[in-house]
Amino acid sequence: MLIKVFGSAVFGVEATTVVVEVNIDKGIGYHLVGLPDNAIKESNYRIAAALQNNGYKIPGKKITINMAPADLRKEGSAYDLTLALGILSASNQIKSEHIEKYLIMGELSLDGSVQPIKGALPIAIKAKEEGFKGFILPKDNAKEAAIVNGLDVYGVENIKEVIDYFDADKPLEPTIIDTRAEFYKTLDFPEFDFADVKGQESIKRCMEIAAAGGHNIILIGPPGSGKTMLAKRLPSILPPMTLHEALETTKIHSVVGKVKNMGLMNQRPFRSPHHTISDVALVGGGAYPQPGEISLSHNGVLFLDELPEFKRGVLEVMRQPLEDREVTISRARFTVTYPSSFMLVASMNPSPGGYFNDPDAPVTSSPAEMQRYLSKISGPLLDRIDIHIEVTPVPFEKLSDDRKGEGSVAIRQRVTAARDIQTKRFTALENVHYNAQMNTKQIRQYCKLDEASKLLLKNAMERLNLSARAYDRILKVARTIADLAQSEAVDGNHISEAIQYRSLDREGWLG
Incomplete structure (x- = not known):
C-alpha cells in the first residue's frame, strides 16, 4: 500500500515541503531513498524501538521510502516522526484518511518521546502558504510555530499522542499565541541600562548617534575604561523591533535551533563571538550551510571585543556583508543567501600593552609598536566603520558619584524620533530604512551642504587625508x-x- 506523508527541509532561511512516500509490498527489506544523510538513514533503529515500546512494530515486509524532491539533500533527525507515521499508515496499523492534511516533523527517542527540531518557524510559514490544515511537531517548538496565524499548531510529547489523534480521534490541544501581545510584553524593560554607566557622557552621545542612524562604531581605549559595558547597553537604546523585523530575526534563530520555547523574539539580538572564531562561524557556511554570527545578529548588534586579536582573514570576510547587508554562501550545486543587516560595534586597546602612549601608564608601548598593532586592522574595514571614538578612563570622582545617569528609555525616545524622520524620508526606497544604509546617490540627495560647510569639510579632507568612503561616512553621520x-x-x-x-x-593620533 502506498501512503504520502508530508515533512519539510530548511534551505537557508526558507523551507521546502518534502513528500515522504511509503510503499509496503511483498518481500523483505528497508529501502530509504531521496538523498537522506546518515542521521536519516539511522532513523529506522530509533523508529523500530519507539514503535515497539508503544505497542506497534515495523512490518516484516519490503518497505520502500522515497523523500521527494529526490535531488534535494535531506539532513537531520527531524523526519523520524514523519517516517514512523508513514510506515504505520502504509501497513494499516492506524487510520490514514486525514494524514495528508498535516505537516509532521519531530525526532524520536527510543521510548517514543518527541525531541525538538530546528527551523520550526520557516516550516510553519511554508505549511500555511501551501494550505496545510495543521502542523504536528514537538511541544518544545510549538510556541515558535504558533506565531504563524491561520495554521493549527499541535505540540506533542510522545508519538502515542499523534497515533491516538489519527487512529482514535483523540483530540490534540492546539497551541495558540497572541503574537502582538507577546511582542509588546517586555519592550520597555531593558536588561542593561545606560543609567548604570558613570561618566562617559561624550561616549553616550556617540552611542546615541550610532543607534539613531544605524552606524557602525569602534571604541578605542585602555582596559577598564568601560568599552564592553557601553557596548552591551547599545541594544537598550535601539528603536523597538517592528513585527516584521521580529519575525525575520526569529526565523534565522529558529534555523539554528535557538528559539524553542521563547516564541517570538522581541529584543534585538546582541552577539559577542570570541576572537578565536573562524571565518565560516562568523559569516556562515559549512558542508550543510548554517547562518553565522553576522546573520544571528541581523536587526541587532554584533560586538567584536579586542578587534586586533581576531584573525585578519576573519575580519576581511565581513567587508562585503557590511556593505550589502546580506551574505551569500555558494557551493557547487546551490547558493544560499542569509540576511545580515547588523550594527557592528568593535572595541580595542590602542596598543599591545593596552594604554595610550603615556609615560605614566603601567605598561608603555612605543609609537612603532602601537602602529604595528593597529595595522592588524585593514584600512578598507576601518573605512566601513562610521564612528571612531576614544574612550578614556573614568575619574574616581565620577565613579564614586551616587547620582544615576540618563536612562536607556529616555535616550531611546530621542533615537526613535530620529529614526521616524528617516523612515518618512526613505518611504519610497525599498532597501533603505535609516541613514547608514544610504548609497552615494542618496547621500548627495539628502546631505546637501551650504558653502561654509563644504569648505569646512574640504579642509578636513585635505588635512586628514581622508578617503572618498570616509567622506561619505562623515556626511551620513x-x-x-x-x-x-x-x-x-x-x-x-x-x-x-x-x-x-x-x-x-x-x-x-598615536602621539
Missing part, C-alpha cells in the same frame, strides 16, 4: 546628528561634530 536635532538641513555644527568621530583617520 552629520545627517544623523541633524535628525537628532530635528533639523532639516545639515550645517557646519553637524559636520564638525561628525569629523570628530574619525579618530583613526587623524594624523598624530
Whole structure:
C-alpha cells in the first residue's frame, strides 16, 4: 500500500515541503531513498524501538521510502516522526484518511518521546502558504510555530499522542499565541541600562548617534575604561523591533535551533563571538550551510571585543556583508543567501600593552609598536566603520558619584524620533530604512551642504587625508546628528561634530 506523508527541509532561511512516500509490498527489506544523510538513514533503529515500546512494530515486509524532491539533500533527525507515521499508515496499523492534511516533523527517542527540531518557524510559514490544515511537531517548538496565524499548531510529547489523534480521534490541544501581545510584553524593560554607566557622557552621545542612524562604531581605549559595558547597553537604546523585523530575526534563530520555547523574539539580538572564531562561524557556511554570527545578529548588534586579536582573514570576510547587508554562501550545486543587516560595534586597546602612549601608564608601548598593532586592522574595514571614538578612563570622582545617569528609555525616545524622520524620508526606497544604509546617490540627495560647510569639510579632507568612503561616512553621520536635532538641513555644527568621530583617520593620533 502506498501512503504520502508530508515533512519539510530548511534551505537557508526558507523551507521546502518534502513528500515522504511509503510503499509496503511483498518481500523483505528497508529501502530509504531521496538523498537522506546518515542521521536519516539511522532513523529506522530509533523508529523500530519507539514503535515497539508503544505497542506497534515495523512490518516484516519490503518497505520502500522515497523523500521527494529526490535531488534535494535531506539532513537531520527531524523526519523520524514523519517516517514512523508513514510506515504505520502504509501497513494499516492506524487510520490514514486525514494524514495528508498535516505537516509532521519531530525526532524520536527510543521510548517514543518527541525531541525538538530546528527551523520550526520557516516550516510553519511554508505549511500555511501551501494550505496545510495543521502542523504536528514537538511541544518544545510549538510556541515558535504558533506565531504563524491561520495554521493549527499541535505540540506533542510522545508519538502515542499523534497515533491516538489519527487512529482514535483523540483530540490534540492546539497551541495558540497572541503574537502582538507577546511582542509588546517586555519592550520597555531593558536588561542593561545606560543609567548604570558613570561618566562617559561624550561616549553616550556617540552611542546615541550610532543607534539613531544605524552606524557602525569602534571604541578605542585602555582596559577598564568601560568599552564592553557601553557596548552591551547599545541594544537598550535601539528603536523597538517592528513585527516584521521580529519575525525575520526569529526565523534565522529558529534555523539554528535557538528559539524553542521563547516564541517570538522581541529584543534585538546582541552577539559577542570570541576572537578565536573562524571565518565560516562568523559569516556562515559549512558542508550543510548554517547562518553565522553576522546573520544571528541581523536587526541587532554584533560586538567584536579586542578587534586586533581576531584573525585578519576573519575580519576581511565581513567587508562585503557590511556593505550589502546580506551574505551569500555558494557551493557547487546551490547558493544560499542569509540576511545580515547588523550594527557592528568593535572595541580595542590602542596598543599591545593596552594604554595610550603615556609615560605614566603601567605598561608603555612605543609609537612603532602601537602602529604595528593597529595595522592588524585593514584600512578598507576601518573605512566601513562610521564612528571612531576614544574612550578614556573614568575619574574616581565620577565613579564614586551616587547620582544615576540618563536612562536607556529616555535616550531611546530621542533615537526613535530620529529614526521616524528617516523612515518618512526613505518611504519610497525599498532597501533603505535609516541613514547608514544610504548609497552615494542618496547621500548627495539628502546631505546637501551650504558653502561654509563644504569648505569646512574640504579642509578636513585635505588635512586628514581622508578617503572618498570616509567622506561619505562623515556626511551620513552629520545627517544623523541633524535628525537628532530635528533639523532639516545639515550645517557646519553637524559636520564638525561628525569629523570628530574619525579618530583613526587623524594624523598624530598615536602621539
